[in-house]
Amino acid sequence: MAPIPASEKAPLGNVLVIGGCGFLGHHLVDLILESYKASVSVLDLYTTRNRRPDSDGVSYYNGDITDLSSILPVFEKTKPDVVIHTASPTAVDGAKALFKKVNVDGTKVVIEACQKSGVKALVYTSSASIISDSVNDLINADERWPVIPASAQSEYYSLTKAEAEAFVLAANRSPTCPKLLTCAIRPSGIFGPGDVQQTPGFLNAYYNGQTGFQLGSNDNLFDFTYVTNIAHAHLLAARALIYTSTLSHPLQDLEKVDGEAFLITNDSPVYFWDFARAIWKAAGNERGTEHVWVIGQSLGMGVATLLKWISWVTRKPARLTPLQVKYSCMTRYLDIGKAKKRLGYAPLVSLQDGIELAVKWAIDEKAGEGEKKSQ
Template sequence: MTTPDGHSHLIQSTILVTGGSGGLASRILQLFAERGCEHLHSLDLREPSHYLPGVNYHTGDLTNADTIRQLFANVQPKIIIHTASPKFDAPSPILHQVNVEGTRTLLQIARESGTQCFVYTSSASVISDAQTDLVNADETFPVLLEQSQQPEFYVYTKALAESDVLSQNQRRATHPFLTCAIRPSGIFGVGDLVVLPGILDAYFRGQTQWQIGDNRNRFDFTERTNVAHAHYLAAAALLAQLEKCHDSPGVQEDEGDDDKTKVDGEAFFITNGEPRCFWDFTRLVWGFAGDTTPRERVWVIPRPWALRLAGVLEWACWALGLGQPSLTQTKVRLSCMTRSFCIEKAKTRLGYRPVVGLEEGLQRAVEDCLRRRATEDEGLKKRS
């Protein structure tokens, strides 16, 4: 791994990570600490499940302007890593309040308080309508900012927030405020509560003999450490650009770096760079958990049939008040879509290379999921 130009400045800078008690943010804080950053702060509504040494923890509501303003007055962060977000299935008003309004509040207070660098955790899905295949998609693809284009409200709010963050980028040497966005795809890793547990649920239900679609669709996933690494590189790159702004007081937003090296005001797709056919990835997860189902015993359900079945199950569960079924039309579409992304821009401009391989990361993450599940099962037995 090459050392970013802004590395030494990053070590000395005060860094605030929002959503710091979450899985990705915790890994970001841990990685930054491992690389020598000494002034790390975390902001979250809740206390972390475990405290990392060297990190200062603060509790507060991102949408409360007075709370955030007071925190900035006390901490005086130079760099913001903004990862805070409700879960994807949170109610729409909460998603909009936190992801959109909360981000706008944070941007305003950060600028007022003298913060100079802002890295936003976006999503690769901001260019996806959840129906159209994405084949090696890059950052030239338009972000879908209309709610009618985004069937998932969570993704819609992430797209709006990313647009707000990048629009605030400003190089003026008197008050520079440099921003960029990281767009990871399919985050998994140790502590994962979404991607791998959902896949493993099917394994524990004995459903590994089923497959939806022909498994020709390639999908990009990203190990959590690689996402944290990308945030580190982005923060260092913004700091390096910041030094250029100070050294060249006449530089304006439309001047400076060649387009092929520009980081501020830009978005970057981040993946493991190892796209796999969706069901190959899924069976890799099941295999690490102990599944031995031979391929010749796998029953393939065509996508149109699976969509009809999911529609019936959704209607039945809704009518009976049973909540969401394990098979939904959204899950069918996603499991049959191609979602691969080009990470050349991140490689060229950030110096990004994955530091944890796909299978290495998966094996560790699956082992962690199994341990946590065993601990939870043991706890249930004791309580009963």
């Protein structure tokens, strides 16, 4: 993207990005600096990675969002107008206790810190997975689709994200703190530079010579979203909340952003294995599909279950999990009309450009790790 002249940058005031050294968080910081007038601070458990140069003026603070006494002094010092809360364990890495502690309990603490320090706008990173039970397809689903109840939600990560989102939205214009406006962004299939799940997973299959296998018939559309586009949606929401905070009365239902959740995608659903092959092609793969062996979902689930048990016995990670089989065979594409209309959202980076950027970053990282080992 071409640099935006300082005179054309939209003002955001003081912005605190929680989890700002993480995958999505550091892309948010980058985009704020590129496109907005703002004083930027970052709060993370550890702030040693993904830091901007000192010359960029970003302030970094270590803090534990599950402990009010740890983060409230940061809020009081930085005096944020906007808080963007992205902190969360990754969906595949956390244990149940960690998901509960960070996603639910930590978000409650963040809300309390916002209320105690006069924050105007809180934008929460939720997940599109909260409307998926990982069994039934999502076909052009939008925000009218219900959040999956705990009794039907098979993924504990998604359950905790849903609980946290509910707390955030309930805090909007609450009787005890009516000036705090909140909303939630629900990304789908986030990937990009710094990704530790999507891109590395597909690339590992390529490096391990597994491109000849396909789970399911590849007739399932899936939404993947480039990380900068998700950051863009968060900042559009923050702008809308700040604007709303200046009004003497709430916006009409079809206009309002505060108290609302927004699904975000690249607006380019793609067949699941076509996305995988686009990543493999960007990494150098020139083979077509003539060598591909299609494995049905039932057989794939049986193999994954067996590998799961072997993994439990050997204490080694399984190369295929039941969750991976489910995701690679299910249809999951979304209607983002609400975000388009109310936030003015449109992707900044196309799906193909995002794939090429993500793969280049991953290859460069792999090369850098190889150089370090050889030294």
